[in-house]
Amino acid sequence: MRDATYFLDSILGNETELTILEHTTDTPGYTELIFAFFDLLGLSFSPHIRDVGTQQLYRIKRQLPDADLKPLFKGWINCQLIIDYWDEMLRVAGSLRLCRKNQSMVK
Structure with a gap:
């Protein structure tokens, strides 16, 4: 399990007035699948990948x-x-957007 799924939960559950449009993370915070879900949800994902x-x-x-x-x-x-x-x-993606399911729970 990578950190990326928990970051997506936090972004989608953001209850502040600030709209989060982009997320930057280091190597442990990304997976290929997260790229797809960020795109489907209209968010930008910009990981800093070690040894790219x-x-x-x-x-x-x-x-x-x-x-x-x-x-x-x-x-x-x-x-x-x-x-x-x-x-x-x-x-x-729809369930995540509506906060009906956490990304970290999706297998």
């Missing part, structure tokens, strides 16, 4: 990126997986 060059980066198209970037990309996004689970992701 060793992280798994993905691309949608199978065409190779610029030669300088090629070593950073190690995999492709499975678009069918996103399509298959899109309704479920929207349901969870």
Whole structure:
């Protein structure tokens, strides 16, 4: 379990007059899934990732990126997986937005 899920709970449960639009965290505070939920909820997620060059980066198209970037990309996004689970992701994002379920409880 990473810190990211708890940060999202805190942001969505914010009861101050301030609107939080962006969250910055260090390496333990991010997961790939959190990027998706921040985007679905209209929030910006800007983690400072240690050793970013060793992280798994993905691309949608199978065409190779610029030669300088090629070593950073190690995999492709499975678009069918996103399509298959899109309704479920929207349901969870809606539940989170309405504070009916905490992100840290979502497995």
